[in-house]
Amino acid sequence: MAQHPEATALGDNAARQLANATKTTAQLSTISPRWLVHLLQWLPVEAGIYRLNTVKNPAEVRVACSQRDESELPNTFVDYDEAPREYFLNAVNTILDVHTRVSDLYSSPHDQIKEQLRLTIETIKERQESELINNPDYGLLANVADDQIISTLTGAPTPDDLDELLSKVWKEPAFFLAHPLAIAAFGRECTRRGVPPPTVSLFGAQFLTWRGIPLVPSDKIPVDGGKTKIILLRVGEKRQGVVGLFQPGLAGEQSPGLSVRFMGINRNAIASYLISLYCSLAVLVPDALAVLEDVEIGKYHEYPDTYK
Numbered sequence: 001m002a003q004h005p006e007a008t009a010l011g012d013n014a015a016r017q018l019a020n021a022t023k024t025t026a027q028l029s030t031i032s033p034r035w036l037v038h039l040l041q042w043l044p045v046e047a048g049i050y051r052l053n054t055v056k057n058p059a060e061v062r063v064a065c066s067q068r069d070e071s072e073l074p075n076t077f078v079d080y081d082e083a084p085r086e087y088f089l090n091a092v093n094t095i096l097d098v099h100t101r102v103s104d105l106y107s108s109p110h111d112q113i114k115e116q117l118r119l120t121i122e123t124i125k126e127r128q129e130s131e132l133i134n135n136p137d138y139g140l141l142a143n144v145a146d147d148q149i150i151s152t153l154t155g156a157p158t159p160d161d162l163d164e165l166l167s168k169v170w171k172e173p174a175f176f177l178a179h180p181l182a183i184a185a186f187g188r189e190c191t192r193r194g195v196p197p198p199t200v201s202l203f204g205a206q207f208l209t210w211r212g213i214p215l216v217p218s219d220k221i222p223v224d225g226g227k228t229k230i231i232l233l234r235v236g237e238k239r240q241g242v243v244g245l246f247q248p249g250l251a252g253e254q255s256p257g258l259s260v261r262f263m264g265i266n267r268n269a270i271a272s273y274l275i276s277l278y279c280s281l282a283v284l285v286p287d288a289l290a291v292l293e294d295v296e297i298g299k300y301h302e303y304p305d306t307y308k
Helices: 012-018 035-039 098-107 111-132 158-166 180-194
Strands: 041-044 049-052 085-090 090-099 148-151 177-179 197-200 205-210 211-216 227-233 243-247 254-256 256-267 270-283 287-295
Touching: 035 111, 035 177, 035 211, 049 270, 085 270, 090 098, 090 111, 090 158, 090 180, 098 270, 111 256, 111 270, 148 158, 158 227, 158 287, 177 180, 180 205, 180 211, 180 227, 180 287
Parallel strands: 041 243, 148 287, 177 211
Antiparallel strands: 049 085, 090 270, 177 227, 197 205, 205 211, 227 287, 243 270, 254 256, 256 270
């Protein structure tokens, strides 16, 4: 039997018992950049209600370019919708429980309560972006006018498809919103045609663009049966675009629309925190939003491997 040589110095395993390991905070793989939340204009909403008033007779407002004579000028007025749509803020919330023994004993170097709150808030914000896209009441996909929906020409998203989408939101379009797989599929179609899309740097990140409009990725856009959708929107209140809505002045406010409130400690020594995020979204005019449907993400092209 081979004998191990006698140790002449302190070994690694024993030495590590006196060393302090550098510990990271808890990493959460579901966190995304949430570009949609960053790129929207957010409006404070009084009492949680946002009433969207519109012009009832825009095509009937009469004006005239007067000639150099005494011709009679037209009479006109602008009517308002008597039953405008009202948006109510939606709540994304949860109750976080932390045992006081854990927070008392194991909060060095990282505070357990802060870390639990941070990770829970990140999850709530991820759900917020998903609701902004998919909520059946106020989400982007549920509020597209019928005449603002188009389908792909051949399945895969081509430059022609995005040009058609731009014709639907031609007044100051802000950005495309698409699943990363849809953006990759569009890149393949551009490469096949010899027109690779340029990139632009925003918030320290690189984005593909088409006709100068960035393609912003979001994994919250659903993919079903190998197909997804691409959204194009105009943003901002002054541009009559898409705006986000939040409730200001909340008790325990941590950021716009987000509050954290301590609920107390129960008889089991568990401390509870109520985390709430109030938000909604409004499309101010129909032509601020358009959608490209039936976007296939699984098409690939074969290229010849021979040279002249």
